[in-house]
Amino acid sequence: AMGVFVAIDKKYHGLIPKRELHKDYSLGDIVEVRVINVREDGKLDLSLREKAYLQMDIDAEMILEKLKYLDGVLYLNDNSSADDIKLQLNISKKAFKRAVGTLLKSGKIEFTDDGIKLKEENA
Structure with missing residues (x-):
C-alpha cells in the first residue's frame, strides 16, 4: 500500500506515505498533519511529524x-x-x-x- 489517503476540509486530497505511519488509522479518524509537498495535480503529500x-x-x-x-x-x-x-x-x-x-x-x-x-x- 502507498499509505493513507486523507480528505482535508472536505476540499483537498492528500496522502500520508506508508513510511510516515506509526499506528493504524480507521475511517473517520481526525489527524493533524503538515503539508510537505504539493503535487502538479494539486494533491498533497502529508506528514504526521513536526519539522x-x-x-x-x-x-x-x-x-x-x-x-x-x-x-x-x-x-x-x-x-x-x-x-x-x-x-x-x-x-x-x-x-x-x-x-x-x-x-x-x-x-x-x-x-x-x-x-x-x-x-x-x-x-
Missing part, C-alpha cells in the same frame, strides 16, 4: 520516558539497525540519532557499551 527541529524535542522526551519505564537503560545506539530502532521506538534511525544527540548535549543520558542509559540524577 525535524520541533520533532527532535518530542522524540527526545519520548526516549526519556521509555528510559524511565525501562529502569534507565535502552539497548539501542548509533550502531543499532534502523529496523530495531523502528521496532522499539517507532521512529527512524535519523530521528533517533537527533533525539539522542539532544539528550547527550543536555546531560540527561550517556552511552554505554551496548546502548544508552539515564544519568543518575535523571533516573
Whole structure:
C-alpha cells in the first residue's frame, strides 16, 4: 500500500506515505498533519511529524520516558539497525540519532557499551 489517503476540509486530497505511519488509522479518524509537498495535480503529500527541529524535542522526551519505564537503560545506539530502532521506538534511525544527540548535549543520558542509559540524577 502507498499509505493513507486523507480528505482535508472536505476540499483537498492528500496522502500520508506508508513510511510516515506509526499506528493504524480507521475511517473517520481526525489527524493533524503538515503539508510537505504539493503535487502538479494539486494533491498533497502529508506528514504526521513536526519539522525535524520541533520533532527532535518530542522524540527526545519520548526516549526519556521509555528510559524511565525501562529502569534507565535502552539497548539501542548509533550502531543499532534502523529496523530495531523502528521496532522499539517507532521512529527512524535519523530521528533517533537527533533525539539522542539532544539528550547527550543536555546531560540527561550517556552511552554505554551496548546502548544508552539515564544519568543518575535523571533516573
